[in-house]
Amino acid sequence: MPSSSSSDEKFFLRLGWLALLFFSASGVLLELFLAYKQPFYVDASSSTRRELLRLAHSHGGALALCCLAWAFTLPRLKATPGNHPWTYRFARYGLSWGSLLIPTGFALGAWGAENNDPGLGILLTPAGAFLFLLGLAGATTAVWKQK
Numbered sequence: 001m002p003s004s005s006s007s008d009e010k011f012f013l014r015l016g017w018l019a020l021l022f023f024s025a026s027g028v029l030l031e032l033f034l035a036y037k038q039p040f041y042v043d044a045s046s047s048t049r050r051e052l053l054r055l056a057h058s059h060g061g062a063l064a065l066c067c068l069a070w071a072f073t074l075p076r077l078k079a080t081p082g083n084h085p086w087t088y089r090f091a092r093y094g095l096s097w098g099s100l101l102i103p104t105g106f107a108l109g110a111w112g113a114e115n116n117d118p119g120l121g122i123l124l125t126p127a128g129a130f131l132f133l134l135g136l137a138g139a140t141t142a143v144w145k146q147k
């Protein structure tokens with residue numbers, strides 16, 4: 001993991017664009033499931049699985065944009081990670097892990113879905129949400145500490 005503001009910027013630019021590519025491509029996959037009426041996706045009994053896959057796709061796309069927002073914010077901050085180490089550390093680890101775990105949890109929950117219950121993998125989502133909130137708290141504090 002990077003340790004300075006400029007390497008954080010590079011890291012979040014790379015993560016954000018890669019995640020946006022991946023989760024946009026997952027939208028094409030969902031379109032194909034719909035177009036070819038795949039039973040595991042379109043049947044009434046598969047509504048939980050479809051909902052969870054849609055949530056994985058949409059959260060992945062939106063969280064990728066959040067990573068890019070942090071990458072674009074970093075060069076505008078005058079403070080450096082050296083001045084406020086914990087805010088940057090929270091932002092770095094919280095935003096990156098949260099952005100990965102939330103959609104992964106939805107996708108794994110869809111994978112193991114049975115009788116309208118998500119699979120156990122869904123537990124990654126609340127863990128990711130907690131980390132993401134810590135990340136947002138770090139980023140918000142870093143921005144508000146600007147003189």
Ligand code: HEM
Pocket residue numbers: 023024025026027028030031034050054057058061062065
């Ligand atoms: C190539 C790009 C994309 C394609 C082809 C695509 C395709 C799709 C498809 C097929 C669905 C419907 C799935 C279903 O109803 O079963 C969907 C839903 C959704 N997508 Fe995308 N998507 C793309 C990019 C994105 C991005 C970048 C975001 C977010 C930043 C996003 C957010 C959403 C949301 C919020 C929904 C749920 C809408 C609802 O429930 O009514 N999509 N997308």
